[in-house]
Amino acid sequence: MSSASQAHKENAQTDQPLTAPLGPLGDGELAARIVAGDAAALEHIYARESGRVYRYALAMSHNATLAADVMQEVFVQFATKPQGFDASRGPLQAYLVGIARHQVLAAWVHEGRHSSLDVMNEDGEQEIKTSLTEEAAEWAEPGQQLVARQTHEELMRAIAQLPAPFREALVLVELQERPYAEAAAIAGIELNTLRTRLHRAKAKLAKLLGAQAVNE
Amino acid sequence: MNRIKLDEALHAAREDLASTAVPEQDAAVAKAHMLAAFNRAQLAAAPAKPLAQEQRSRFFNFAGSLAGIGSTSGNDEGGDDRNGNANLFSARMLAMFTLGATILLIVWLLMPINMPASNSDLLGVSSSSTKTNLSNNLANLASGFMPLVDNEALAQAQHGWIVPTEMPLAELAALGLPFDASRAGDTVRAELLMNENGEVLAVRLLQDADVASSVSPPTAPPSPAQIS
Numbered sequence: 001m002s003s004a005s006q007a008h009k010e011n012a013q014t015d016q017p018l019t020a021p022l023g024p025l026g027d028g029e030l031a032a033r034i035v036a037g038d039a040a041a042l043e044h045i046y047a048r049e050s051g052r053v054y055r056y057a058l059a060m061s062h063n064a065t066l067a068a069d070v071m072q073e074v075f076v077q078f079a080t081k082p083q084g085f086d087a088s089r090g091p092l093q094a095y096l097v098g099i100a101r102h103q104v105l106a107a108w109v110h111e112g113r114h115s116s117l118d119v120m121n122e123d124g125e126q127e128i129k130t131s132l133t134e135e136a137a138e139w140a141e142p143g144q145q146l147v148a149r150q151t152h153e154e155l156m157r158a159i160a161q162l163p164a165p166f167r168e169a170l171v172l173v174e175l176q177e178r179p180y181a182e183a184a185a186i187a188g189i190e191l192n193t194l195r196t197r198l199h200r201a202k203a204k205l206a207k208l209l210g211a212q213a214v215n216e
Numbered sequence: 217m218n219r220i221k222l223d224e225a226l227h228a229a230r231e232d233l234a235s236t237a238v239p240e241q242d243a244a245v246a247k248a249h250m251l252a253a254f255n256r257a258q259l260a261a262a263p264a265k266p267l268a269q270e271q272r273s274r275f276f277n278f279a280g281s282l283a284g285i286g287s288t289s290g291n292d293e294g295g296d297d298r299n300g301n302a303n304l305f306s307a308r309m310l311a312m313f314t315l316g317a318t319i320l321l322i323v324w325l326l327m328p329i330n331m332p333a334s335n336s337d338l339l340g341v342s343s344s345s346t347k348t349n350l351s352n353n354l355a356n357l358a359s360g361f362m363p364l365v366d367n368e369a370l371a372q373a374q375h376g377w378i379v380p381t382e383m384p385l386a387e388l389a390a391l392g393l394p395f396d397a398s399r400a401g402d403t404v405r406a407e408l409l410m411n412e413n414g415e416v417l418a419v420r421l422l423q424d425a426d427v428a429s430s431v432s433p434p435t436a437p438p439s440p441a442q443i444s
Binding site for chain 2: 034035039042046047050051053054055058059063064068071072076078079080082142143144146147148150152155156159170175177192206
């Protein structure tokens, strides 16, 4: 059993109860409070966002230990420099996941899985091109392909085999249900690029899972 | 073989992922590190103590009034008097020199008082800290103080402060001490041994036994012989 499957699976949607007075405050107001030294606001943000950050890192890395480390580092960075968040540029959730993304990439570089952080940026398009199979490109609607029924663990393992740019698009849009615009902003790519990556991610995943045509 | 559409498989994966919570232990440790980092950042960004600023301001006003250059009695508007006003120039120079020398003297006098206070603000230190001669407190060091610096640094300290405080258990992480993450929200009474520069040299926990049992010292307390 992999380390990812050992993660707890209870009360994930709510994580921890929020502090009542801070609930109605927007991201900008909460960040301003943290900058002013309000530890309660920081704990409120942690209770609200830590689960999402963790799950992003877990889905990207398929490694519960790395996901926990990434989550910790994200909030240590945010606690150290909360003024780095600009509410006019997007929601705090996306900002924190952006930090997590950088941490995941840094961990991969450290592990020697990738030589640079460009792997998931525009410079990494070469990896996308070389990994795209012709069969996958032919499928207009890969999401409608029939695949062998998988356990969660098997499916996550297959997702982990996708090239990082594909995997990121799939995790952000399909698994975390983020709006396309927010997912594109987190990944630092154009909207159309995100759509293309998502389509190809599904096609490649279908192939990995032994897809068949729907009418078979 | 049982087959489903890929979108359905992804939907199931989405549901499973959404029900995955952060492991409790990891969540507690991460939160403790986050709060410790937050406190360190707040301490680093803390402005000078208002009282000290007020004292300096009072002193400037007092000295300025003595020298005739107080903000309300200044003669910047009297530009016509500059020519040949050598006495005023000399008075200003003398006043500035006096101010500078006195400021240095006051800073030197206040330094051992203010520096520990700036560190203790963060930790909720009470005002009942006591100055101590470290060489006379070897018994204390051998009876419950956990050293946070090496013995050489401890031996070099001549004078210090024993500062009573109450702190969250999570703050122990900031001091480099292990703690039971499941009790991160509990508070603990402790005494900090600080040197004259405000650095925490050792900590002694004063709370009840069950809380103490959640904390284990990283190393054995030094014997008096080691410190001397």
